[in-house]
Structure formats: structure tokens, C-alpha cells
Amino acid sequence: MAERLIEAKGLQTYYGASHILRGIDFHVDRGETIGLMGRNGMGKSTLLKSLMGLVRPREGSVVVKGRPTVGRPSYEVAQLGVAYVPEGRGIFGNLSVKENLVMAARPGTRGQRDWTYERVLETFPRLRERLGHGGQQLSGGEQQMLTIGRALMTNPDVLILDEATEGLAPLIAREIWRICGVIRASGISSVIVDKNWKQVTQVTDRNVILVKGEVVFAGSSDALRSQPQLLDQYLGV
Secondary structure, three states: OOOEEEEEEEEEEEEOOEEEEEEEEEEEEOOOEEEEEOOOOOOHHHHHHHHHOOOOOOEEEEEEOOEEOOOOOHHHHHHOOEEEEOOOOOOOOOOEHHHHHHOOOOOOOOOOOOOOHHHHHHHOHHHHOOOOOEHHHOOHHHHHHHHHHHHHOOOOOEEEEOOOOOOOOHHHHHHHHHHHHHHHHOOOEEEEEOOOHHHHHHHOOEEEEEEOOEEEEEEEHHHHHOOHHHHHHHHOO
């Protein structure tokens, strides 16, 4: 049996009167990479925020490594080994690239120090060239690399990546997908949100599609690729 790192059951999440998540079940096992897909406004980011404790579900449960986390602050979820790369990135623009990375450095929940400062720079050579630059001086793609690198400096068990390549030039997007493959090979579990289902399914083991806050597909990457009618219906490709 794979070790279950995150398990959400029956999530009902609202923004005011707007009912966003409608009874969602979702889980992440150790070592697996999951694609979370759906058109805009279908609840993907809300699900991630519900897992992270940034939005509190009205009903349902979230358990991270055996500990219930609904109602707990998001930093406690992070301390359980979950790193979050939000849409919009959230870097510290007044800190240098080096400072952004070093301030996040810590061993993982099992004492692991697999992702060191040097390893991050080897994985993101573009960041090595810009160590003295302020975060606000970086391009969008470089900021995304910095945010992922900063998350890896926490040596997480799970990395959640919202809108992995949105708005990035094709060359930079290709680099982000390469890095997703490196992260997968390192054994870190990942949840990846992106509109490019072809690229997502190249690096994922399993995929979940949301429509209006409900799961309409959950299965392997091979199973998803073999159903073009489903892709057309739910993802509009």
C-alpha cells in the first residue's frame, strides 16, 4: 500500500454564497504526480487552497500525513511537508534571488536535505546567473523558476504547483516541464495545474478533471489520452 500523504473527503467549499467545490474527494500518495485539470472557474485553485488551509471548506475533511488540517493555519500544513507554488508566484520582490532561496532552506519532515542550495542552482542554471538580482527584476519565467526553487529548498514531501506555465514563453515553459520531470524523478509527490494537457500527462501518473466543482474524471495518464472525446468535452481541446 502506498503511503497516503494528503486525503480530502467530501469537500464543500464556498466563497460567500457561491458554491465552488461540491463534495470533492481527492488524495495524493507518496511519490505520485497528479495533474489537476479543468477549464477556468471549475474549482482547481479553490481545491488547492482548501488543501493548504488558505480557504476553509464548509463541510468535509482534509488529512495531511494522518493529521486533520481543516481550520488549521496554512503554515501548519506547510510544516507537515506540503509546499505551495501559487498562481501569481508570491516571490519577495525586495529580496535578491539568493535571499529568496536561502530564507526558505530547511530539512524536510523526515530530516531529508536532498534539495540543497547548490542542487537548486544546478537545476535552475538561469537563477545562478541572477543571484544578485531583486525578485522584481526577473522575468515572469525566472520568477516561476525562483518560486519552484524556493519551494524545493523546504525539502517537501508534496509540491503543489498552480498554473505551472501560464503566460510563459514556449522556451521557458519547456524548461518548467523539464524541471517537473526532475522533481518527479527525485521522489517528491506533485500536484500540477496547467492548461496544456499534453504536457501535463507526460509527467503525471494520474489525472483529475473538475467541472463546476465536481470530479468528472480520475484516472491514469494513459486512460485520459485514450479518450479524445472526454478531452474535447471537458477541456475543450
